[in-house]
Amino acid sequence: MSKSYRTIILARMGEITLKGLNRGKFERQLIDNLRWRLKEYGAFSVVQSQSRIWIEPKDVNPDVLEDKETADLVLHAVTQVFGLVSASLVWKFQGDLQTIKDHANMLTDEILSEHDYKTFKVESKRGNKRFPLASPEICVEVGEAVLIAHPELSVDVHEPDFIIYVEVREDLFVYSEKLEGHRGLPVGTAGRGMLLLSGGIDSPVAGYMMASRGMQLEAIYFHSYPYTSERALEKVKDLARIVSQYSGTIKLHVCNFTEIQLNLYKNSPQDMLTITMRRVMFKIAEELAHKQGCQCLITGESLGQVASQTIEAIQITNEAVSDLPVFRPLIGLDKEETCNISRRIGAFETSILPYEDCCTVFVAKHPKTHPQKKHIVEAEANLDIDALVKQGVEGIDTYKIERTPRT
Numbered sequence: 001m002s003k004s005y006r007t008i009i010l011a012r013m014g015e016i017t018l019k020g021l022n023r024g025k026f027e028r029q030l031i032d033n034l035r036w037r038l039k040e041y042g043a044f045s046v047v048q049s050q051s052r053i054w055i056e057p058k059d060v061n062p063d064v065l066e067d068k069e070t071a072d073l074v075l076h077a078v079t080q081v082f083g084l085v086s087a088s089l090v091w092k093f094q095g096d097l098q099t100i101k102d103h104a105n106m107l108t109d110e111i112l113s114e115h116d117y118k119t120f121k122v123e124s125k126r127g128n129k130r131f132p133l134a135s136p137e138i139c140v141e142v143g144e145a146v147l148i149a150h151p152e153l154s155v156d157v158h159e160p161d162f163i164i165y166v167e168v169r170e171d172l173f174v175y176s177e178k179l180e181g182h183r184g185l186p187v188g189t190a191g192r193g194m195l196l197l198s199g200g201i202d203s204p205v206a207g208y209m210m211a212s213r214g215m216q217l218e219a220i221y222f223h224s225y226p227y228t229s230e231r232a233l234e235k236v237k238d239l240a241r242i243v244s245q246y247s248g249t250i251k252l253h254v255c256n257f258t259e260i261q262l263n264l265y266k267n268s269p270q271d272m273l274t275i276t277m278r279r280v281m282f283k284i285a286e287e288l289a290h291k292q293g294c295q296c297l298i299t300g301e302s303l304g305q306v307a308s309q310t311i312e313a314i315q316i317t318n319e320a321v322s323d324l325p326v327f328r329p330l331i332g333l334d335k336e337e338t339c340n341i342s343r344r345i346g347a348f349e350t351s352i353l354p355y356e357d358c359c360t361v362f363v364a365k366h367p368k369t370h371p372q373k374k375h376i377v378e379a380e381a382n383l384d385i386d387a388l389v390k391q392g393v394e395g396i397d398t399y400k401i402e403r404t405p406r407t
């Protein structure tokens with residue numbers, strides 16, 4: 001027997017609803033991003049109404065969401081699109097109060113087959129004022145029907161184990177679960193940034209956080225082959241791929257940094273090596289950012305985390321950049337908070353794989369933690385910085401990193 005309902009997705013917008021006159025621009029971008037993100041699963045109609053978005057399979061593939069496994073993947077994909085607070089798989093059907101009761105009971109059967117729940121409540125919204133019952137009456141009627149069919153359950157309006165949501169519009173809807181979204185604003189509404197992406201925990205999180213504000217990402221990785229291995233580069237690509245689940249396609253620029261680093265190693269004082277190296281990195285990243293139309297640099301620095309992230313070291317590295325803002329979204333986060341975000345976005349397991357990055361290979365034993373301007377002037381006296389930057393920008397390979405399908 002064919003189903004008496006169609007499964008669709010209801011998603012709820014977050015911060016976008018606070019926007020004023022330009023709200024339409026954010027909504028259009030969100031809808032475009034959703035269509036793009038769901039492309040691999042088929043064609044969907046994506047329609048916005050007030051603060052919600054209704055996602056429905058088109059007629060060419062009416063049943064894509066009827067398979068539970070695919071439906072869960074699509075729902076998960078929807079929640080990864082920035083701009084949404086939550087999303088639900090929803091049953092859509094037509095009929096009257098009795099039909100609502102029948103579907104509420106079917107949904108309850110499904111829930112109870114997976115969970116050992118004892119209490120529930122019904123919440124209802126009536127958009128169609130021609131429907132003969134008001135919301136509170138719908139809740140009472142549907143609640144009673146569920147209790148009659150499931151005498152083992154009882155109602156708890158304060159802390160129910162599950163909630164049955166009923167919605168009455170031109171069509172009727174029931175659903176129960178809400179999957180949390182990643183919030184933020186749709187990517188494509190806040191310009192483009194160049195992320196300094198290493199193989200660690202912090203920088204992928206930094207990229208994710210800026211993308212969550214609507215920023216498109218490109219990334220640069222400084223690769224010191226063979227001091228850093230081919231596998232270290234693969235790890236960075238994997239991390240970019242994970243971030244791209246949220247940010248969309250990332251252009252990853254790999255700068256061949258070995259000769260530059262050897263030059264710095266030879267010609268600058270040991271205790272200033274990290275700082276001179278980071279200043280050259282920032283200069284190369286800035287020049288590339290300009291070339292690519294990026295409007296800022298993004299790093300995973302956090303105040304006080306390591307010697308190169310004291311306020312003095314950050315100030316001196318920052319001065320190497322001439323006119324782009326450098327965003328450090330983790331600056332005030334504790335390492336544990338960063339690790340939590342990293343786990344939530346699925347990057348942690350990859351980030352902790354033990355491949356060396358270039359900073360650990362050429363690391364100074366006693367780096368200066370409170371460098372002053374005069375130290376950097378001395379340290380760079382024997383270096384031709386412009387030539388090193390030119391060499392860096394010329395030695396770049398670019399890869400287009402796309403999310404792995406069905407992730």
Ligand code: ATP
Nearest residue numbers: 196197198200201202203220221222299300301359
């Ligand atoms: P992460 O966990 O992101 O590797 P970290 O805590 O190891 O950061 P550092 O090595 O001091 O800290 O690097 C600080 C920031 O500088 C990184 O978050 C990243 O943005 C950038 N960075 C460091 N190494 C590289 C590299 N090899 N290529 C690109 N960016 C880098």
Ligand code: MG
Nearest residue numbers: 198199200357
């Ligand atoms: Mg690092």
